[in-house]
Amino acid sequence: MIQVGVVGYGTIGKRVADAVVAQRDMEIVGVAKTSPNFEAEAAVSKGFDLYAAIEERRELFDEAGIPVAGDLDDLVSTADVIVDATPSGIGAQNREVYEAHDTPAIYQGGEDADVADTSFNARANFEDAVGADHVRVVSCNTTGLSRLLAPLREEYGVEKSRVTLVRRGGDPGQTGRGPIDDILPDPVSLPSHHGPDVKTIFPDIDIDTLGLKVPATLMHMHSVNVTLESDADAEEVRELLAEESRLFLIPEYAGIDGAGKLKQFALDAGRSRGDIWENCIWGESIAVRGNDLYLFQAIHQESDVVPENVDAIRAITDSASKAESIATTNETLGMGLGRTFER
Numbered sequence: 001m002i003q004v005g006v007v008g009y010g011t012i013g014k015r016v017a018d019a020v021v022a023q024r025d026m027e028i029v030g031v032a033k034t035s036p037n038f039e040a041e042a043a044v045s046k047g048f049d050l051y052a053a054i055e056e057r058r059e060l061f062d063e064a065g066i067p068v069a070g071d072l073d074d075l076v077s078t079a080d081v082i083v084d085a086t087p088s089g090i091g092a093q094n095r096e097v098y099e100a101h102d103t104p105a106i107y108q109g110g111e112d113a114d115v116a117d118t119s120f121n122a123r124a125n126f127e128d129a130v131g132a133d134h135v136r137v138v139s140c141n142t143t144g145l146s147r148l149l150a151p152l153r154e155e156y157g158v159e160k161s162r163v164t165l166v167r168r169g170g171d172p173g174q175t176g177r178g179p180i181d182d183i184l185p186d187p188v189s190l191p192s193h194h195g196p197d198v199k200t201i202f203p204d205i206d207i208d209t210l211g212l213k214v215p216a217t218l219m220h221m222h223s224v225n226v227t228l229e230s231d232a233d234a235e236e237v238r239e240l241l242a243e244e245s246r247l248f249l250i251p252e253y254a255g256i257d258g259a260g261k262l263k264q265f266a267l268d269a270g271r272s273r274g275d276i277w278e279n280c281i282w283g284e285s286i287a288v289r290g291n292d293l294y295l296f297q298a299i300h301q302e303s304d305v306v307p308e309n310v311d312a313i314r315a316i317t318d319s320a321s322k323a324e325s326i327a328t329t330n331e332t333l334g335m336g337l338g339r340t341f342e343r
C-alpha cells in the first residue's frame with residue numbers, strides 16, 4: 001500500500017484524501033493542518049491522523065482538544081508520497097522539507113511550474129511523471145483544457161486554440177472573496193496564465209486564452225474555438241469526445257442549461273459534495289465551420305483535479321501504467337456521468 005500524506009486539508013486536500021481512501025493500492029497516513037477548525041474535526045472523525053503543519057501552532061490543537069500525531073517532519077518522514085494542497089506559493093516553500101526527507105511530492109496548479117520536474121495531466125502526459133521526485137498537477141482550468149485538447153490533437157491536429165475562460169469568483173466556502181457583484185475582465189493578460197500553463201503539458205501547442213471573473217461559485221465556463229489541422233464534422237467530434245472517460249457530453253434532452261443544473265444533477269447522482277470530476281461539454285454546442293471547432297464546457301474547479309492527483313500518486317511511485325491507473329481511478333471513484341444516459 002502506498003502511504004500518502006496530505007499537506008493542506010482545504011478544498012482540494014480533503015477531496016484528494018477521500019479519493020485516496022477509495023483506492024485499493026493506497027491509504028492516508030495522515031494530514032497536516034495549520035488550524036484546529038471544522039475541517040480538522042472532520043479529518044479526525046474520518047479516522048485520519050492529524051499533524052501540525054506549523055510547529056508553533058500545535059498548542060492551538062491542544063487547546064481545542066484535538067489530538068495531534070506529530071508535526072510536518074513526522075508526516076513527511078512516514079509518507080511514501082506527499083500531496084501538497086496548500087495555498088499558492090506555500091508548496092514551493094514546503095519543497096525543502098520534502099527534499100530533506102527524500103519524499104516525492106505532488107503540488108497543485110497554484111504553484112509555478114518550476115516547483116516540479118514536470119507538470120501533469122493523466123490523459124496527456126502521465127509518462128513524464130513516472131519516477132519523478134516532484135510533480136505539479138496543473139490547475140482546474142488547465143486540466144479541463146488538456147483533457148479536451150489531447151484527443152483533438154491526436155485525431156485532427158490542432159493549428160490554433162482560442163479560449164475565453166469565464167472564471168468563478170471564488171469557491172462556495174471562500175467568504176473572503178465576497179460578497180461580490182461584479183464582472184472583472186483581466187484586461188492586461190493576453191494570454192491569461194492558462195495558455196502558458198497548457199504549454200507546460202503540450203509545449204508545441206498554439207493557444208491564446210482570455211480570462212474574466214464573474215460573481216459565481218459553482219463552476220468555471222469555457223468558450224472554446226479550436227482550428228483543427230484536418231477536416232472534421234460535428235457528429236464525428238461528438239463521438240470522439242464521448243469516448244473520453246473524463247469528458248461528459250451533456251445530452252440536449254437532459255435539460256441541463258447551466259452550472260446550477262449540473263450541480264443539481266451531480267447531487268442527484270449521489271456525488272459526494274456534488275463533485276463533478278469530468279469536464280462537462282454541451283453536446284449541442286459542438287459545431288464545426290470549415291476547420292473551426294466551437295464548444296462550451298463547464299469545469300468544476302473544486303474537484304476535476306482530484307482524479308489527476310490520484311493518478312499522479314501512481315505515476316510518481318511508478319506503481320501502475322497510465323491505462324491501469326486511469327481505469328482504476330475512474331472505477332473506484334465512480335466516474336462517468338455520461339453512463340446515466342446510456343441504455
Ligand SMILES: NC(=O)C1=CN([C@@H]2O[C@H](COP(=O)(O)OP(=O)(O)OC[C@H]3O[C@@H](n4cnc5c(N)ncnc54)[C@H](O)[C@@H]3O)[C@@H](O)[C@H]2O)C=CC1
Nearest residue numbers: 008009010011012053085086087088108109110111140301
Ligand atoms: N479551489 C480551486 O478551485 C482549485 C485550487 N487549486 C490549487 O490547489 C491548491 C490549494 O487550493 P485550495 O484547496 O483551493 O485552497 P484552500 O485554501 O481551500 O486550502 C488550503 C489549505 O491549506 C492550509 N494551509 C495554509 N498554509 C499551510 C501550510 N503551511 N501547511 C499546511 N496547510 C496549510 C489552509 O489553512 C487550507 O486549509 C492551490 O495551489 C490552488 O491554486 C487547483 C485547482 C482548483
Ligand SMILES: O=C(OP(=O)(O)O)[C@H](O)COP(=O)(O)O
Nearest residue numbers: 109110139140141142167169301
Ligand atoms: O486553479 C484554479 O483556477 P485557474 O485554472 O484559473 O488557475 C482554481 O479555480 C483557483 O482559482 P483562483 O486563482 O481564482 O483561486
